[in-house]
Amino acid sequence: MNTKFFLIFVSLLAVSSWAAAQSSTVSDRTLLEYYQAQKYVEAATYLKSVYKEPVSDPNALRNLAYTTQMAGKLVEAEAYYQRLFQLDTTKLSVLNSIAGINLRRGNLQKAQTYYLRIISVDSTNFYVLKQLADISSRNNDTTGYVKYLSKANAVNGDDADVASDLSNWYVNVKKYALAKAVLNKAITADPENVVLLQSLLRLVHAQSNWAETVKVGMKLLQLGDGTYPTALKLGQAYYKLKNYMCCLETLAGMEDIQQTETSFYYMALSYKALKNYPKSIVYFERAITEGISPAIPTYYGEMAGSYQEHKRFKKAVYSYEKGLQFEERPLLLYSLATLYDSDLKDKAKAVRYYKRYLGTNPPAVQQVYVDYTRSRISALGSRL
Numbered sequence: 001m002n003t004k005f006f007l008i009f010v011s012l013l014a015v016s017s018w019a020a021a022q023s024s025t026v027s028d029r030t031l032l033e034y035y036q037a038q039k040y041v042e043a044a045t046y047l048k049s050v051y052k053e054p055v056s057d058p059n060a061l062r063n064l065a066y067t068t069q070m071a072g073k074l075v076e077a078e079a080y081y082q083r084l085f086q087l088d089t090t091k092l093s094v095l096n097s098i099a100g101i102n103l104r105r106g107n108l109q110k111a112q113t114y115y116l117r118i119i120s121v122d123s124t125n126f127y128v129l130k131q132l133a134d135i136s137s138r139n140n141d142t143t144g145y146v147k148y149l150s151k152a153n154a155v156n157g158d159d160a161d162v163a164s165d166l167s168n169w170y171v172n173v174k175k176y177a178l179a180k181a182v183l184n185k186a187i188t189a190d191p192e193n194v195v196l197l198q199s200l201l202r203l204v205h206a207q208s209n210w211a212e213t214v215k216v217g218m219k220l221l222q223l224g225d226g227t228y229p230t231a232l233k234l235g236q237a238y239y240k241l242k243n244y245m246c247c248l249e250t251l252a253g254m255e256d257i258q259q260t261e262t263s264f265y266y267m268a269l270s271y272k273a274l275k276n277y278p279k280s281i282v283y284f285e286r287a288i289t290e291g292i293s294p295a296i297p298t299y300y301g302e303m304a305g306s307y308q309e310h311k312r313f314k315k316a317v318y319s320y321e322k323g324l325q326f327e328e329r330p331l332l333l334y335s336l337a338t339l340y341d342s343d344l345k346d347k348a349k350a351v352r353y354y355k356r357y358l359g360t361n362p363p364a365v366q367q368v369y370v371d372y373t374r375s376r377i378s379a380l381g382s383r384l
Contacts, residue, residue, distance in 0.1 A: 213237035
């Protein structure tokens with residue numbers, strides 16, 4: 001028998017203690033089979049068939065609450081837990097379950113209310129402090145977030161997640177000494193924790209401590225962390241230390257999908273420092289391309305269309321041309337041609353842009369525009 005399920009079964013059911021209090025008896029074997037197979041919906045249905053309402057026995061209610069919660073029937077589960085709480089308002093575990101259910105349902109305010117009731121009695125409950133910090137974060141309540149994280153960290157300074165989150169916040173507000181103190185304690189307890197080392201890397205990088213950035217970055221790589229933030233910080237540190245080849249090796253080692261404007265920029269800077277100007281230019285160009293949104297031509301085209309509708313034709317021409325500087329899209333050329341043709345009555349420029357439009361080999365879905373363009377070139381050409 002799976003030990004985990006056996007313990008759950010024994011601790012949650014406590015069959016021997018409540019069977020006599022009920023009019024019917026639950027089959028231990030049947031319920032255990034449901035639990036082991038994680039068939040919680042069936043288990044809940046089975047329990048309801050045995051426990052006849054009104055159910056008042058705490059153990060029966062507890063089992064119904066747990067099973068319906070595991071079955072995803074959160075409204076029913078909360079109702080059972082509420083009935084349990086009415087029987088004994090000192091049960092913090094029941095309040096915790098109700099809060100957790102509301103958190104799962106996205107009812108942050110209700111969850112927070114229940115967690116606060118627990119904290120008012122048990123002010124050092126680490127789990128609840130973490131949950132309150134999470135709720136504060138989701139509510140964009142920075143004051144509450146830092147308050148509860150700090151309290152949780154004071155209760156358990158070894159917890160990696162809390163230490164990481166708290167130190168990251170300290171780094172964001174440039175309170176580096178506090179960030180270091182939080183990380184020192186947690187890392188002492190778990191020196192190879194990747195989450196903590198990532199936060200330490202963030203700290204030393206923010207402090208421009210390049211030698212330490214390399215040291216921590218290399219340790220992370222050895223632990224298997226080749227993520228973009230780690231590789232980029234390590235590459236930047238190598239560049240700042242004038243170790244250009246290591247910078248290039250680190251950044252070039254990232255997968256293509258990870259490369260960004262910043263990684264290309266530092267590779268370009270490194271090639272430039274090594275006087276490899278052709279490659280430097282290539283990577284500066286890649287940085288520029290990566291830094292420009294592919295939607296910019298669309299934005300300029302839409303803006304030009306608005307100017308055109310507003311009869312501000314010079315502004316429209318300028319916007320179309322700006323869009324074309326980023327990418328020579330067929331519809332931008334077509335729109336500019338029709339602007340010169342219909343609104344500005346500049347036949348020569350209209351023909352020029354109509355021809356440029358055709359030169360892009362427009363897709364089949366633009367055949368109507370292609371046909372119109374050819375007819376206009378023919379008509380306008382005879383008048384030039």
